[in-house]
Amino acid sequence: xxxxxxxxxxxxxxxxxxxxxxxxxxxxxxxxxxxxxxxxxxxxxxxxxxxxxxxxxxxxxxxxxxxxxxxxxxxxxxxxxxxxxxxxxxxxxxxxxxxxxxxxxxxxxxxxxxxxxxxxxxxxxxxxxxxxxxxxxxxxx
Amino acid sequence: xxxxxxxxxxxxxxxxxxxxxxxxxxxxxxxxxxxxxxxxxxxxxxxxxxxxxxxxxxxxxxxxxxxxxxxxxxxxxxxxxxxxxxxxxxxxxxxxxxxxxxxxxxxxxxxxxxxxxxxxxxxxxxxxxxxxxxxxxxxxxxxxxxxxxxxxxxxxxxxxxxxxxxxxxxxxxxxxxxxxxxxxxxxxxxxxxxxxxxxxxxxxxxxxxxxxxxxxxxxxxxxxxxxxxxxxxxxxxxxxxxxxxxxxxxxxxxxxxxxxxxxxxxxxxxxxxxxxxxxxxxxxxxxxxxxxxxxxxxxxxxxxxxxxxxxxxxxxxxxxxxxxxxxxxxxxxxxxxxxxxxxxxxxxxxxxxxxxxxxxxxxxxxxxxxxxxxxxxxxxxxxxxxxxxxxxxxxxxxxxxxxxxxxxxxxxxxxxxxxxxxxxxxxxxxxxxxxxxxxxxxxxxxxxxxxxxxxxxxxxxxxxxxxxxxxxxxxxxxxxxxxxxxxxxxxxxxxxxxxxxxxxxxxxxxxxxxxxxxxxxxxxxxxxxxxxxxxxxxxxxxxxxxxxxxxxxxxxxxxxxxxxxxxxxxxxxxxxxxxxxxxxxxxxxxxxxxxxxxxxxxxxxxxxxxxxxxxxxxxxxxxxxxxxxxxxxxxxxxxxxxxxxxxxxxxxxxxxxxxx
Numbered sequence: 198x199x200x201x202x203x204x205x206x207x208x209x210x211x212x213x214x215x216x217x218x219x220x221x222x223x224x225x226x227x228x229x230x231x232x233x234x235x236x237x238x239x240x241x242x243x244x245x246x247x248x249x250x251x252x253x254x255x256x257x258x259x260x261x262x263x264x265x266x267x268x269x270x271x272x273x274x275x276x277x278x279x280x281x282x283x284x285x286x287x288x289x290x291x292x293x294x295x296x297x298x299x300x301x302x303x304x305x306x307x308x309x310x311x312x313x314x315x316x317x318x319x320x321x322x323x324x325x326x327x328x329x330x331x332x333x334x335x336x337x338x
Numbered sequence: 339x340x341x342x343x344x345x346x347x348x349x350x351x352x353x354x355x356x357x358x359x360x361x362x363x364x365x366x367x368x369x370x371x372x373x374x375x376x377x378x379x380x381x382x383x384x385x386x387x388x389x390x391x392x393x394x395x396x397x398x399x400x401x402x403x404x405x406x407x408x409x410x411x412x413x414x415x416x417x418x419x420x421x422x423x424x425x426x427x428x429x430x431x432x433x434x435x436x437x438x439x440x441x442x443x444x445x446x447x448x449x450x451x452x453x454x455x456x457x458x459x460x461x462x463x464x465x466x467x468x469x470x471x472x473x474x475x476x477x478x479x480x481x482x483x484x485x486x487x488x489x490x491x492x493x494x495x496x497x498x499x500x501x502x503x504x505x506x507x508x509x510x511x512x513x514x515x516x517x518x519x520x521x522x523x524x525x526x527x528x529x530x531x532x533x534x535x536x537x538x539x540x541x542x543x544x545x546x547x548x549x550x551x552x553x554x555x556x557x558x559x560x561x562x563x564x565x566x567x568x569x570x571x572x573x574x575x576x577x578x579x580x581x582x583x584x585x586x587x588x589x590x591x592x593x594x595x596x597x598x599x600x601x602x603x604x605x606x607x608x609x610x611x612x613x614x615x616x617x618x619x620x621x622x623x624x625x626x627x628x629x630x631x632x633x634x635x636x637x638x639x640x641x642x643x644x645x646x647x648x649x650x651x652x653x654x655x656x657x658x659x660x661x662x663x664x665x666x667x668x669x670x671x672x673x674x675x676x677x678x679x680x681x682x683x684x685x686x687x688x689x690x691x692x693x694x695x696x697x698x699x700x701x702x703x704x705x706x707x708x709x710x711x712x713x714x715x716x717x718x719x720x721x722x723x724x725x726x727x728x729x730x731x732x733x734x735x736x737x738x739x740x741x742x743x744x745x746x747x748x749x750x751x752x753x754x755x756x757x758x759x760x761x762x763x764x765x766x767x768x769x770x771x772x773x774x775x776x777x778x779x780x781x782x783x784x785x786x787x788x789x790x791x792x793x794x795x796x797x798x799x800x801x802x803x804x805x806x807x808x809x810x811x812x813x814x815x816x817x818x819x820x821x822x823x824x825x826x827x828x829x830x831x832x833x834x835x836x837x838x839x840x841x842x843x844x845x846x847x848x849x850x851x852x853x854x855x856x857x858x859x860x861x862x863x864x865x866x867x868x869x870x871x872x873x874x875x876x877x878x879x880x881x882x883x884x885x886x887x888x889x890x891x892x893x894x895x896x897x898x899x900x901x902x903x904x905x906x907x908x909x910x911x912x913x914x915x916x917x918x919x920x921x922x923x924x925x926x927x928x929x930x931x932x933x934x935x936x937x938x939x940x941x942x943x944x945x946x947x948x949x950x951x952x953x954x955x956x957x958x959x960x961x962x963x964x965x966x967x968x969x970x971x972x973x974x975x976x977x978x979x980x981x982x983x984x985x986x987x988x989x990x991x992x993x994x995x996x997x998x
Contacts, residue, residue, distance in 0.1 A: 227926065227935050229845050240843070245725045253580040255723070258573030260909075260926075298723025305718050312705045313698075313730050320694045327690070328682040 225272035226265030232276075239275040242284060243268055245298045255298065341406050341485040344394035348435075348485075351387040351442060352475035354380055355468040358445075362465030366458060366533065377461045378449040381468070385446025392426075392439040395484055399426040405491035408432060408484050414497035414903050416873050424508035425498045430632060430648075431484035433511060437628070438474045440519040445471065448523055448548070454969075455544040456536055463530030470522055470621075473655040481648055497903035500874070506566045514559035514586055518624040520552025521593060524600075525621035528614045529663060532670045537610045542603035545617070547966050549600055553593040554958040560586050561951030572909030572924045574939050576837065576947055579727040584707040585627030588700055592620035595696040598689050606750060608678040608686055611671060612693070618663045623700070625656050635711060681752040688745030695738040699731050706730075732786055739793045739831075742824060743800030761803055769796030783839035790835025798828035815964025823957025830950025836919075836943035847933040857940030858886045859921055861894075866925070866934060874901045876910070879925040879934065883914060896925040920944050 230236040243257035248264040256264040256271070267288075274284050288296050300306045358380045364370035365377060395408075399422050404410045412429045413422060427436045445467040452460065478484070501507075527545040531537045563586065568576040577583060596616040603613045629635075633649030680686040706722040713720050747761050772795035776788055801824035804817060844856040848863040855861070864880040876899040883892045894912035901908065914921040919942035926935025 227845050227847070227937075229843070245723065247721050247723070253578065253582070254573075255578070258571070258575050260572075293719060295719040295721055298721045299725035300720050300722050305713050305716065306709070306720055309705060309709055309722065309726065313702060313733050316698045316701045317733070320698055323694060324682065324691070328687070 223266050223269030225269040227268075228272075230272050230276055235275050236272075238281055239268075239272045242275070242281040243271055246271070246285070246288065247296050247298055249292060249296060340394050340398055340401075340403070341487065344391045344398075345483070345485040347387045347391040347394070348475070348479065351384050351391065351438075352472065352479060354384040354387065355442075355471045355475060358384060358468035359465050359472065362461050362468065365461050366465075374457055374461055377464050381449035381464045382446045384468075384471075385442040385444075385449075388439050388442035392435055395432060395435060396423055396426045398485075399423060402495060404493075404495055405487055405489070407486045407488040410488050410492050410495045412498055413495045414873065415494065416903075417498060417503075418872050420505065420508055421498055421503050424502070427511050427515075428498055428502050428508075431478070431482045433515070434474065434478050434482050434632070435484050436512060436515050437519055438471060438478060440516050441467070441471050441474065441522055444520055444523050444548070445526075452544050455540060456534065459530045459534045459536045459541065461530075462533040463526045466526035466529035466533075467522065470526065470659055473658065477648075477651050477655065481651055494903075497873070497901070499904070500899070500901035500906045500908050501570065503873075503901075504566065504570050506562055507570070510559060510562045510566060513555050513562060517552045517554075517556030517559050517593075518586075518589055518627065520548060520555060521589060521617075521621040521624050523548040524552070524593075524596060524617040525659075525663065528617035529666060532614060532666050532674075535670065535673050537614055537674050539604050539607050542600050542613065543969050546597075546600050546604055547962060547969075549593060549597050549617075549620075550958055550962040550965070553590070553597050554955050554962065556586070556590045556593055557951060557955040557958060560590055561948055561955065564951070565948050569911050569913060569922075570908070572911050573937075574841075574911075574922050574941065576944070577834075579703075579706070579722075579724050581707050582631055584703050585630045588623040588703055588707075589620055589627060591696050591700040591703065592616060592623045595693040595700075596620050599693055602686055602689055603677070606678055606680070606686060608676075608680060609690065610677045611674045612690075614667065614674065616693070616697075618660070618667060619697075619700075622656075622660045622663070623704075625652075625659065626704075629653060629656055630707070678751075680750070683748075683755065684752045685745055685748040685750050688741050688748055692738050692741050692745065695734045695741070698734040699738075702730050702734065703727070728786060732789070736789060736793060739797055739827075742827070743797050746804045746820060746824070747800070761806070762800065764803065765796040765798075765800035768799040769793065771795070780839065787835040787839035790831050791839070794828045794832035794835060797831070798825060801825040801828055814968065816961040816968070817964075819957045819959070819961030819964060821957070822960060823954045826950045826953025826955075826957055828950070829946050829953055830948075833943055833946030833948075833950055837941060837947065840919075840942040842940045844936075844938040846936050846938070847929055847931075848936050849933050854936070854938065856921075856938040857919075857942075859938075859940055860884045861921075861923070861936075861938060863934060863936060866928075869897075871899075873903065874899045876900065877925065879923075879936070881912070881923055881936075883921060883923075885916065894921070894923050896923045898925050898927075915945055918942055 230239060240257060244255050246256045246267065248254045248256045248259040248261055248267070250261045250263045251259045254261075254264070256267045270288075271284060274287075275281065285297055285299070289301070294301060294303075294306075300309055302310055358377060361370075361373050361380065362377045365373040398406050398409055399413055400419070402409060402413055402415045402417075402422065404413075408429065408431050409425075412432075413425045417425065426432045445464060448467070449460075449464055455463075524545055527541065527548070531541045560583075563583070564576045567578070567583075568574060596613065596619075599609045599613045599616055602609045629649070629652045633652055635649055682691075706727055710720050710722055743765055744758060744762060747758055769792045773788075773792045776783065776791050802821055804821055805813065808817075842857040844854055846854050848854065850863055850865055853860055853862045860883070862882045864882055866877055866879045869876050869878050876897040878895050878897045881894040881896065883894055884890065892914055894914055896912040897910040899908045899910055900906075909924050912923045914923075919940060922939040922941060924937040926937060928934055
């Protein structure tokens with residue numbers, strides 16, 4: 198009984214403490230990293246991550262609270278020396294492919310990456326078809 | 339009463355469009371030839387009626403007639419007058435009315451002004467224009483009536499999205515729409531010429547001013563939209579490959595290709611099938627763009643109509659018009675002769691290559707924009723953004739820039755390359771100098787920005803070379819137009835590359851009296867005070883900026899505004915432009931400790947992006963004016979340009995092929 202009461206009191210004390218680290222202005226939401234090289238890495242990464250609560254904005258240019266939290270995440274992790282692509286992978290695992298403006302090559306997205314090659318081949322084909330003949334007749338006239 | 343009159347006008351205009359289509363089609367048959375002269379006046383009256391309907395909608399907004407549903411939903415009696423007017427098209431129904439208005443008026447103007455084209459082709463074109471208009475009239479009258487009443491009328495309206503309450507954005511949609519819908523004329527010309535089997539230089543000369551006009555509006559509209567995104571959204575981004583931005587870029591890419599190919603058809607009687615195809619593609623892209631924006635299929639700031647019924651309606655229209663045009667093209671493609679032949683290594687060859695590359699970029703943008711919708715249908719949400727579009731479009735853009743530099747210096751039909759290689763040494767040298775300068779002074783700025791700066795330097799020099807050794811007084815206006823437009827591409831490219839290469843950003847939480855440095859600037863926050871506007875209140879900061887060691891102080895007043903109706907907060911950035919760049923300051927929120935968030939950027943050479951865009955548009959205007967007056971002077975004979983080095987015996991070749 199007493200132990201239960203103590204646990205309950207402890208839990209009540211702990212709740213606000215636990216809530217505190219998710220409280221609003223995440224320190225690095227609007228603060229840059231001191232090392233310019235690290236800040237640049239973070240900035241480059243943030244430009245390619247989608248703000249999930251906005252409409253077509255990256256987390257680097259949004260005032261939404263969630264974008265601020267994600268900026269904080271990115272900057273903190275970069276400051277800890279984590280690789281930007283590892284951070285992207287972690288975010289994709291957490292929020293899905295939607296979060297990254299840089300599509301990953303998967304079974305679903307490969308046509309995106311095949312498109313430029315197909316278009317180039319197509320262009321080469323048109324040029325060949327058109328100018329192969331043009332050369333033959335052009336010389337005659 | 340005004341709303342009812344306007345609605346009646348709209349119905350009448352739609353009825354006339356039916357008449358224009360039916361009578362126009364009948365007039366093309368053997369027995370109906372006597373009706374040929376009736377079609378033009380119908381097109382003119384239709385244009386006038388729909389224009390009256392649109393003018394009346396503006397009147398309703400000016401009077402803030404809240405018994406009209408659209409006005410109540412999008413206006414407010416306290417709004418400044420310019421936004422009352424802009425509110426008329428800043429919403430779904432109004433923008434669709436603007437669409438059919440531009441379409442009807444364009445048809446009317448063609449009917450009034452175009453006298454050189456074969457009358458049968460003209461009538462077929464007007465019938466085609468009526469056919470396309472009808473779909474959009476039906477869409478308006480059956481599912482987006484702008485004149486619907488609201489009973490009882492509310493005491494006050496909802497107001498216009500504050501983000502749209504900006505002088506730049508007030509005129510951005512009409513500019514873009516004139517461009518989008520102006521391309522419908524090219525589409526109808528293509529259909530008309532396919533029907534009467536009349537694809538040739540006369541058709542191209544009739545179509546060219548309309549293509550150029552539409553392209554100028556698109557260019558200026560996109561430039562203005564990018565500028566708006568840059569300063570109004572408060573984060574200094576100027577292009578994000580957002581689907582809505584892409585929706586305006588795609589018609590521009592197609593229109594750019596069309597603009598060049600229609601000139602080749604007009605002057606060289608070549609590229610017939612390709613020109614017709616591009617005319618179909620260009621307006622199809624306008625419709626695809628409208629579908630993307632209007633159907634609410636995208637989640638984006640611009641997409642304010644979320645209604646699947648409307649989406650399916652536009653999709654059906656897309657299928658009918660694009661499918662119909664392509665089917666007609668397929669049926670008639672064999673009757674369109676290929677036209678005059680030329681070598682790959684010639685000015686036409688360069689134009690074709692760049693046309694193909696432009697279509698390649700268009701393919702990439704289309705793919706990247708639509709692909710997320712495809713995967714979403716399979717329950718996978720993916721995002722395609724700048725990390726995809728930038729490098730992939732660069733694959734096409736950089737070769738295009740080289741060809742663009744060389745093309746205007748080449749001869750028509752066939753070039754031996756001797757003169758070209760000596761001329762191209764100069765831009766190549768400029769590019770090498772730029773490369774050396776950037777590598778030495780700027781260090782590692784990333785491959786795309788580096789290439790951008792280097793190519794911009796080369797292209798800037800190459801684009802003025804067509805004037806080399808020419809009599810500058812006797813050079814026709816359209817040559818100046820081309821030079822200025824191409825130079826504008828180089829200028830804009832330099833701005834884009836600088837924006838990603840040289841930006842410096844500073845985010846600070848500032849006390850009063852505290853100074854911060856960003857790039858060469860020192861900026862002090864002196865105070866924050868509340869102020870009020872017509873329909874907003876704001877907090878306005880006073881920042882004092884000094885450049886380098888200079889003692890000149892400039893005051894910047896960024897605001898964070900609160901609009902009452904609808905309740906929204908916006909950031910009004912403060913910009914300070916110098917010849918070598920722009921300082922961009924935004925006021926954020928006040929922290930718990932009483933310090934103010936400031937976002938400061940120094941963006942070297944960034945205004946070049948929009949100066950370049952304006953130059954491209956100006957070049958287009960010069961070319962349009964020059965070409966039109968030239969076309970009017972010599973009416974019937976095929977036109978051949980005096981080039982820097984004329985092609986051997988053009989008159990003989992042209993005469994023969996014009997007959998073919």
